Amino acid sequence: MSWELYTAGFALFDAEAIAFMVLGVVLGLVVGALPGLTATMAVSILVPLTYGLSMTAAIMMLLGVYCSANYAGSISATLVNIPGTPSAVMTTIDAYPMALRGEAGRAIGIATLSSSLGGLFSVFTLALFSPLIAGIALKFNSFEMFLVAFWGLSMMAYVSPGSTLKGFLSGFAGLVIATIGYDPITASPRFIFDEPNLLGGINFIAAMIGLFGLAEILLNIEKPGQTARQEIFEIRGSLRSFLEVIKLWAVVLRSSVAGVIVGAIPGAGGTIAAIVAYAQQKRFSKRPELMGTGAPEGITAAEASNNACTGGAMTTLLSLGIPGDAVTAVLIGAFVLHGIQPGPFLFQNNFDLVSAIFMGMVLINILFLVFGMVGARYLARLLLIPRPILNTAILVLSVVGTYAVQASMFDVVVMVAFGSLGYVMAKQEIPRAPMVLALILGPLMEQNFRRWLSLAEGEYGLMILDTYTRNPVSIVLTILVVGTVVFPLIRGNGKSTFKG
Amino acid sequence: MKRDLTSGLVAAGFAVFVYAEAGRFAESGASLADNPALYPRILAVIVFAMGVVLIVRAMVTFLKVRKERPPEEKTEKSAGMRYVALTVALLTVYVGMIHLLGFIVPTIAFTVVTQVSLGTKLKTAVFVGIPLTTALYLLFFIFFKVPIPSGILFE
Secondary structure, three states: OOOHHHHHHHHHOOHHHHHHHHHHHHHHHHHHHOOOOOHHHHHHHHOHHHHHOOHHHHHHHHHHHHHHHHHHHHHHHHHOOOOOOHHHOOHHHHHHHHHHOOOHHHHHHHHHHHHHHHHHHHHHHHHHHHHHHHHHHOOOOHHHHHHHHHHHHHHHHHHOOOEHHHHHHHHHHHHHHOOOEEOOOOOOEEOOOOOHHHOOOOOHHHHHHHHHHHHHHHHHHHOOOOOOOOOOOOOOOOOOHHHHHHHOHHHHHHHHHHHHHHHHOOOOHHHHHHHHHHHHHHHHOOOHHHOOOOOHHHHHHHHHHHHHHHHHHHHHHHHHOOOOOHHHHHHHHHHHHOOOOOOOOHHHHOHHHHHHHHHHHHHHHHHHHHHHHHHHHHHHHHHHOOHHHHHHHHHHHHHHHHHHHHOOHHHHHHHHHHHHHHHHHHHOOOOOHHHHHHHHHHHHHHHHHHHHHHHHOOOHHHHHHHHHHHOHHHHHHHHHHHHHHHHHHHHOOOEOOOOO | OHHHHHHHHHHHHHHHHHHHHHOOOOOOOOOHHHOOOHHHHHHHHHHHHHHHHHHHHHHHHHHHHHHHOOOOOOOOOOHHHHHHHHHHHHHHHHHHHHHHHOOHHHHHHHHHHHHHHOOOOHHHHHHHHHHHHHHHHHHHHHHOOOOOOOOOOOO
16 A cells, blocks of 8 residues: 555546535535534535535545634634634633734634644654554454443443433434344344334434434524524734744644544544643643633644544544544535445555545645635625525425435434434433444444354354453453543543533 | 433433344244344343443442532523524424425525524525525536425425
C-alpha cells in the first residue's frame, strides 16, 4: 500500500465527486449556521439522497456536510449567541462578546481559520494513524472484533449526555432491535410478528432519520422562539484576523491535538472536544482572566478542537469500523448503503476510497475556509428564515428521503415510529446515539460472538482460557470494556462526566 | 425521579416481552451458538437488570426526597407538547394519504397544513408548499428516478 494510499484516490475524483463535495460543503454551512439543525440530523436525512450517486460522490458530499457544519455552528454562536451546532457551545463564550464590541467579522474570521487549521491537522493525523490501527485490527479474531464493537458501544453510552445507565440502556435496547429479522447463523426469522417487511431487519437508515432527523424537529417544534433575531451584525474585517490566528499557532496546535484525541473516543464528539480544549487553554493562557470577554484564543481553542474532532472520529471509523461520534455513526449507514463495510478490511479492499477520503477532507477544510470567509454575511441571513417553514421542509424531506432508499412506505412508517421513540427518549433523557450505533454494530457483534461460541464446540471454559492466554489483545480489550462499564459504577452516581 | 421510574418500567417490560417472545423461535436441542434465541435472551436479561436498577434508583430518590420534605414538585405541561402531538398526527395522516393518493396532493396538503398549524400565514404556507413539493418531486422522482408512490386509488 505505502504511498499509494495517499495518491490512489486521485483516480476517483471525477466531476461528480467534486461537484457533490462542494454541494456538501454548502449544505453543511447552511445547516451549521441554523440553530437547531445539527450535522447528525443533516447527514442522516441526506444519506438516502446519495443512493443514486457514485460511492465517492456520496461520501464526499456527506463529509462536506459533516466538516463544514461543524465549523458553521460558530456563525450563529457569534451573531446571536446561539451555537448553530452543539459543538459551537464554547465558541459563544468569546465570539459573542467580541461581536457585541462590533467585531463580528474579526470573530468569524478567527473561527473560520482556526476551524480550517484544526480540520487540516486532524486529516494529517487520520492519514498517518488510521492505516497503522487498521493493520493491527486486521489480526483480530472474532472474539476480539466482538470486544472492539462492544467497547465502542460502551464508550458511546458512557460519554453520551446524561445518565450513563440510560446510555447503556439505549445501547442494549438497540442491540435487541438489531436482532429483528433473519438469524445470521440459522436463518430463523426472529421478532417479525408475521410482517414480511421485517424479515430483512429494521432498515437502520429509516431508524436513523427517525431518531436524529424527525425527533430533532419534534424537539424544535416544542421549543418555539428560537427564530432569528431581527438584528444581524455587520460582518467586516474577517480577512484581517488571519494574522492573529497565525500568531496563535500554539493554541491551534494544542487544541487540535486535544480535538483529535477526544474525537477518536467513540461517542465523545466535538462538544466535549471544545470543552476540553477551552479548559486546557484557560490553564495555558498568560491572561486567563480575559477568556470569556471576547478573547481570540478562546475562539481559536474551541473551533480548532471541534473541527479537529472530525479527523479523530474518522480514524476509528475507517480503521476499526467504530464511529467516533454520532455523525460518523450515521456515515456508516452511507458506507453500508453503497455496499462497503468500514473497518480494517477497507484498507485492503477499497484503499483508493480511503485515499480519496484523505484528499477529500483536505479539500473540504480548504473549501469551507474560502466559503466561510466569503459567505458568512449571506449565511447570517439564513437566521431570518421562519422556523415553521424550515421544520416543515425537513419533515417532508425526511419522509421522501426515507421512502427513496428502498421505495418502501414501510420504511417511512419505521421512520415515524423511531422519530416518536427518539422524541420520547429525549424527554426521558435517554441518549439516542448509542441506540443508532447498536443498530449498526448489532449484527456484527452477534455474528462474531456466535462464531466464537461455535469454535468452542461446547468447551467454553477451555475456549475462554485459550483466548486469553494466546493473545494479549483480548486481555487489553476486555480491560477496556470492563473499565468502561465498571468505572461509572465505582464513581457511584451513574452520571456521565460530560453533560450535553 | 419520575423519568427513571418510567424508563425503568418500560425497559423491564420490554425485556420480559423480548425474553418471552424469543421462546417462539428458541431451538431447545441446539448448541449455544446455533440457538437463535440465545443472544436476544442474554440482551433481554441485561436490559431487565438495567430497568430494575433504574426503578430502584427512582424509589431510593423518592424516599430520600420524602424524608427531606422538599416543596412538592409541580409538573408544567408544555404548550409545545400540543404542537408535537399535532405534528405527529399530521405526519401519520400524511403517510397514510401517500399510500392512498400518491405523493403530490398529500405533500402539498401536508406542507400547507403543518406550516399553518405551526403559525405561518396561509398565503405564505401555500407560497412555500407548492414550490417545495415541486422541488422534491423533481429531485427524487425525476433526477434520482425513484419510483413514485402513485397511491392505491390511482393504480
